[in-house]
Amino acid sequence: MAYELYYWPTIQGRGEFVRLALEEAGADYTDVARESEGLAVMMRMMERVDHPPFAPPFLKDGETVIGQTAAILLYLGARHGLAPKDPAGGLWTHQIQLTLSDVVAEAHDTHHPVGISLYYEDQKVEALRRAQEFRDDRIPKFLNWFETILARNPAGSAHLVGKSLTYVDLSLFQAVEGLSYAFPKATKRALKKAPRVAALRIAVAERSRIKSYLASPRRIPFNEEGIFRRYPELDG
Amino acid sequence: MAYELYYWPTIQGRGEFVRLALEEAGADYTDVARESEGLAVMMRMMERVDHPPFAPPFLKDGETVIGQTAAILLYLGARHGLAPKDPAGGLWTHQIQLTLSDVVAEAHDTHHPVGISLYYEDQKVEALRRAQEFRDDRIPKFLNWFETILARNPAGSAHLVGKSLTYVDLSLFQAVEGLSYAFPKATKRALKKAPRVAALRIAVAERSRIKSYLASPRRIPFNEEGIFRRYPELDG
Structure with missing residues (x-):
């Protein structure tokens, strides 16, 4: 299943650190808030999920929602060979x-x-x-x-x-x-x-x-x- | 072996988050910079180690030196039952x-x-x-x-x-x-x-x-x- 990245659609900002990792990994992802109606989807998500992020960016991988740029990269790094295994x-x-x-x-x-x-x-x-x-x-x-x-x-x-x-x-x-x-x-x-x-x-x-x-x-x-x-x- | 915590000796600051985890865990630790000559030891350590921390606090566990409060807690949490195992x-x-x-x-x-x-x-x-x-x-x-x-x-x-x-x-x-x-x-x-x-x-x-x-x-x-x-x- 494709990752869903949620971030402000008009800026690089903190989301860019995640975008770069996804791009380098060749991962399949949607930059949700840049799609039609995507920003409204993002705002609703932030309110409703069990593990609400304090602010964008956050990443959805199936049922898992991860906020905080560094935590997202910790997660992606381990999955895509972008971090040491030890x-x-x-x-x-x-x-x-x-x-x-x-x-x-x-x-x-x-x-x-x-x-x-x-x-x-x-x-x-x-x-x-x-x-x-x-x-x-x-x-x-x-x-x-x-x-x-x-x-x-x-x-x-x-x-x-x-x-x-x-x-x-x-x-x-x-x-x-x-x-x-x-x-x-x-x-x-x-x-x-x-x-x-x-x-x-x-x-x-x-x-x-x-x-x-x-x-x-x-x-x-x-x-x-x-x-x-x-x-x-x-x-x- | 006891942990060595390195942080500014006169303030709670960011180091306090680490101190609280060590105390709750009942871990054996030295608050190095609060010992005699400890501040000088801390300043030298920051310059010389292979993985230099950008700033205190940092924790030494044997040969491992970890900086950044959140990274230290990630490390301690897993070792002392202060974080979920999954x-x-x-x-x-x-x-x-x-x-x-x-x-x-x-x-x-x-x-x-x-x-x-x-x-x-x-x-x-x-x-x-x-x-x-x-x-x-x-x-x-x-x-x-x-x-x-x-x-x-x-x-x-x-x-x-x-x-x-x-x-x-x-x-x-x-x-x-x-x-x-x-x-x-x-x-x-x-x-x-x-x-x-x-x-x-x-x-x-x-x-x-x-x-x-x-x-x-x-x-x-x-x-x-x-x-x-x-x-x-x-x-x-």
């Missing part, structure tokens, strides 16, 4: 994903430091302050951490974990794409000091399934409703 | 913990909306704005979600998952304790509409190991260096 390797992979979740949350908060109920325009002053720390301190610190992990991988620095692709390679690709979209100058500077991260990003984009996905209409372009937004005044 | 139940428990991580991150950001490199006093104006949304919208929304999960648990509303205690019951207890410390008025209001959450909080505090732990010097009091801080101007 428990220690699986947990290490998951730990990296949780740190990527932190990157995503912090990137989001650069344009919404006051809260999600207000427009960016209503918190722009605060955003300018928050973005400065993010681009000067946090982007370099995060990318340096991923660089260290690649450098210390005993199987080589082509992957974050082991000698083949795992879901965190896909997620790091997506995070770097997003940071490069939102903070092109700051991310370019940070990537110069993280050459292994830069190389991984290119290698992931060249994988055949990912390459076709990125060129397809299934890949929603970055935009200013998503998590990674290009507000030039926040870059520098 | 994979679907384990994943659901983990999904709840990840949502608790979101609560913690948002609670932190109420006093640090601009960033962690500045003092609260230097971002107080922004904090006043952010805290308003958090206490008016987010605390009620989060507590309502946990209330729904308790209400829908087919095994009864004494626990979030199944018919016995799991690590997310401990974590929800801690989150509610923290919210009640930081936002006593707002949390009291929200708990009135979440009676099952309020009851679970009391039940956890009464468990014998948790009760002794809370009364011991091992429990660091809440304070204004931690994640949950009592700044009366942010409550209301």
Whole structure:
């Protein structure tokens, strides 16, 4: 049976990390909220299921409904050879994903430091302050951490974990794409000091399934409703 | 061999979620950074291990080093009967913990909306704005979600998952304790509409190991260096 992915239909957002794993796995899935009436289906699902997700994305696999991006990837990784089979390797992979979740949350908060109920325009002053720390301190610190992990991988620095692709390679690709979209100058500077991260990003984009996905209409372009937004005044 | 927990020695913070699980399990552990010279040991560990954690807390079990609070609890839960044995139940428990991580991150950001490199006093104006949304919208929304999960648990509303205690019951207890410390008025209001959450909080505090732990010097009091801080101007 095909997976059903539920996520906001007009943005990459957190759902994109799941989409990339499904695409790389060649899994059969429906991006439900992008279908006709799909958004209403998603909203009803969130209310009614026994295990309600707090927020999208969530994945339905038969009767199982899983929320939280990192938990979905933990589930998919084990099923599609996108994570190490040994428990220690699986947990290490998951730990990296949780740190990527932190990157995503912090990137989001650069344009919404006051809260999600207000427009960016209503918190722009605060955003300018928050973005400065993010681009000067946090982007370099995060990318340096991923660089260290690649450098210390005993199987080589082509992957974050082991000698083949795992879901965190896909997620790091997506995070770097997003940071490069939102903070092109700051991310370019940070990537110069993280050459292994830069190389991984290119290698992931060249994988055949990912390459076709990125060129397809299934890949929603970055935009200013998503998590990674290009507000030039926040870059520098 | 005893577990080694590494976390900032003067605060509950994220480490407290791990401490509570270790205490409930009756596990043998050292809270390393609270020992003499322990903080220096922690800082060195973060630099040198093969699988470096991005930030504390992290747990060392023999040669295994695990970072990210939710990943540590996933590991401990399976080992100490603090999570369901079936994979679907384990994943659901983990999904709840990840949502608790979101609560913690948002609670932190109420006093640090601009960033962690500045003092609260230097971002107080922004904090006043952010805290308003958090206490008016987010605390009620989060507590309502946990209330729904308790209400829908087919095994009864004494626990979030199944018919016995799991690590997310401990974590929800801690989150509610923290919210009640930081936002006593707002949390009291929200708990009135979440009676099952309020009851679970009391039940956890009464468990014998948790009760002794809370009364011991091992429990660091809440304070204004931690994640949950009592700044009366942010409550209301």
